Amino acid sequence: MAKQKKAATPKSGDKFTRWLVIGMVTLVVATGAIFSVISQKAKAEESFAALKGFKPGPAITAKVDTANGSGILLDTGASKNLDLWEDPQCPICNDFEKANGAYIDDLVRNKKANVTFHVVSFIGDESVSAANAEYCAADEGHYLDFHKAVYLVQPALENSGFFTTKNLIKIGSNVGLTSQSFIDCVTKVSKLDQVKAAYDSMTKYNVKGTPTVFINGKLWQRKNSAFVLDEFSAAVEAG
Amino acid sequence: MKKFNAQYQSIITLIARLVVGGVLLVAGGLKAFKPSEAASAVAAYKILPNNIAHVIGYALPWLEIAVAILLIIGLSARFAAIVSGAIMVVFVAAIISVWARGLLIDCGCFGGGGAIDPAKAAEVHRTYFLEILRDLGLALLSLYLYFFPYGRLSIEKPAKINEEQ
Numbered sequence: 309m310a311k312q313k314k315a316a317t318p319k320s321g322d323k324f325t326r327w328l329v330i331g332m333v334t335l336v337v338a339t340g341a342i343f344s345v346i347s348q349k350a351k352a353e354e355s356f357a358a359l360k361g362f363k364p365g366p367a368i369t370a371k372v373d374t375a376n377g378s379g380i381l382l383d384t385g386a387s388k389n390l391d392l393w394e395d396p397q398c399p400i401c402n403d404f405e406k407a408n409g410a411y412i413d414d415l416v417r418n419k420k421a422n423v424t425f426h427v428v429s430f431i432g433d434e435s436v437s438a439a440n441a442e443y444c445a446a447d448e449g450h451y452l453d454f455h456k457a458v459y460l461v462q463p464a465l466e467n468s469g470f471f472t473t474k475n476l477i478k479i480g481s482n483v484g485l486t487s488q489s490f491i492d493c494v495t496k497v498s499k500l501d502q503v504k505a506a507y508d509s510m511t512k513y514n515v516k517g518t519p520t521v522f523i524n525g526k527l528w529q530r531k532n533s534a535f536v537l538d539e540f541s542a543a544v545e546a547g
Numbered sequence: 548m549k550k551f552n553a554q555y556q557s558i559i560t561l562i563a564r565l566v567v568g569g570v571l572l573v574a575g576g577l578k579a580f581k582p583s584e585a586a587s588a589v590a591a592y593k594i595l596p597n598n599i600a601h602v603i604g605y606a607l608p609w610l611e612i613a614v615a616i617l618l619i620i621g622l623s624a625r626f627a628a629i630v631s632g633a634i635m636v637v638f639v640a641a642i643i644s645v646w647a648r649g650l651l652i653d654c655g656c657f658g659g660g661g662a663i664d665p666a667k668a669a670e671v672h673r674t675y676f677l678e679i680l681r682d683l684g685l686a687l688l689s690l691y692l693y694f695f696p697y698g699r700l701s702i703e704k705p706a707k708i709n710e711e712q
Contacts, residue, residue, distance in 0.1 A: 311693075311694050312694065312695050312696060312697055312705050325622075325623065325703075326623060326626060329617065329622060329623040329626060330626070332613070333610070333613040333614070333617070333630075336609055336612070336613040337606050337609045337610045337613060338606075339609075340579060340605075340606065340608065340609025340612070341602070341605040341606040341609060344579070344582035344585075344604075344605035344606075344608075344609075345582070345605055347580075347582055348582045348583055348586070348605070351583065431662070432590060432591075432593065432597070433590070433596070433597040434590075434597060463583065465583050465584060465586075465587035465661060466587055466590075466591070466661055466662065467586075467587050467590035467591065467597055467600075468583040468584070468586045468587035468590070468601075469583065469586050469587075469590075469597070469598075469601045470583075
């Protein structure tokens with residue numbers, strides 16, 4: 309195909325127009341992108357409002373149970389065992405947490421069950437960052453608080469730039485995790501090995517999605533489509 | 548064919564500019580004010596590291612809008628056609644990549660985006676196919692505009708038309 313001839317403007321004017329247009333396009337794109345980043349930041353700030361007045365509970369010693377899929381074990385010495393499989397970015401896990409989170413906290417804090425949290429990260433990079441921070445919080449004895457806070461601020465969209473190092477540290481500071489060791493652990497992604505091991509163990513335990521719950525090693529299957537506290541607590545009591 | 552093109556080129560160019568520009572304007576406009584959606588949608592392709600994907604998610608809608616305006620008013624249409632053609636080729640490559648890796652996502656082309664329930668695999672694959680066709684069509688129109696950027700209702704005019712008028 310023969311190209312159409314250039315515009316009638318003289319050569320120098322043509323070049324000027326081209327650069328002017330390229331400059332304008334760059335300006336529009338740059339301004340737009342900056343606007344987007346700023347509104348994104350403002351939105352993140354808003355979600356932190358959910359952590360206002362958060363009261364962290366007393367510290368609980370946690371250990372990583374390498375024999376059990378590198379899950380975070382809160383060993384209370386009770387006879388009942390609960391295994392929870394969750395991804396920090398999974399919205400249905402958040403529904404589960406809203407319905408049953410307080411009950412599970414009570415099981416741990418009042419030593420009614422040993423609970424292992426298998427923090428898996430199949431939703432993407434930001435799940436890995438958040439899972440790492442959860443392991444860091446477990447080290448500091450504040451797994452339950454941090455876990456709850458992550459769900460309180462969880463954005464509706466996955467991998468949308470919310471679970472950054474900075475924001476994870478900020479979540480920590482809102483629940484009393486201000487120690488340098490926690491900050492370093494989050495910044496250096498120190499728990500990557502455990503995070504990977506936990507994710508890889510999904511196949512071994514035949515866990516296909518989250519949330520998945522095992523009560524005394526038996527897979528819990530809900531009958532209601534929504535999570536109902538009574539149904540869950542009855543299943544746990546029956547064990 | 549040559550004669551047909553000579554006769555109707557200015558109208559074909561106008562239609563191509565409006566179609567490509569219109570689609571880009573809608574696509575960009577729907578995403579520009581939902582930055583987290585756009586960022587999440589680009590990240591869902593799992594091609595780039597998250598932070599780079601997010602920058603693209605923030606910037607791409609605005610690039611689409613800027614190019615769309617150039618095409619619609621007919622200013623630097625050849626330059627705009629190169630950019631829109633390149634964007635379409637990248638989109639096609641991205642969708643093929645996602646399809647080949649077996650990921651099930653919403654392209655986020657017009658807002659939305661992210662992972663999709665595995666139960667809808669067949670439906671998603673059909674959508675991928677249609678999206679590739681659509682983007683290839685837009686790439687072809689951009690190619691036409693590269694060769695024939697000047698037409699009706701265009702701010703810029705080529706030398707020849709100006710002489711005739």
